[in-house]
Structures are given as C-alpha cells and as structure tokens.
Amino acid sequence: MAMVRIRLPKAHEGQEQEAFVGVNGVGYRIRKGVDVEVPEAVAEVLRNAESAADAHERFLAGKE
DSSP: OOEEEEOOOOOOTTSOSEEEEEETTEEEEEETTSOEEEEHHHHHHHHHHHHHHHHHHHHHTTOO
C-alpha cells in the first residue's frame, strides 16, 4: 500500500481538530495542521472532497 504525506489546513477555533475519512470499511482520523502519512486512497478521497466543495461554491456563486 503506497503511503503519501499530506497536511490538512489547520482548524479554526471552534472547528473540529480532526477529519474522518472512511475507505473500504477502514476509518482514519486525520489531525489538521500536522504532516501525516496516509494511504494513497485516503489522500484521493480528501482531494475529491475538496474538488466537490470547490464546485459547490462555484455553483452557489452562479459560476457554473
């Protein structure tokens, strides 16, 4: 299993300090603002989530 190093943006006050990602029945709690190594599949899920959030923001702004 290929591992990759990622860093999620640091959480603001009042936000969750960890993100949860589930891949193939395995859950991962990823601390924000810290370099961590995760399986490539976990990094891909996070990239897809970010891409979907960006598309949602563009849609709400009327740019799509």
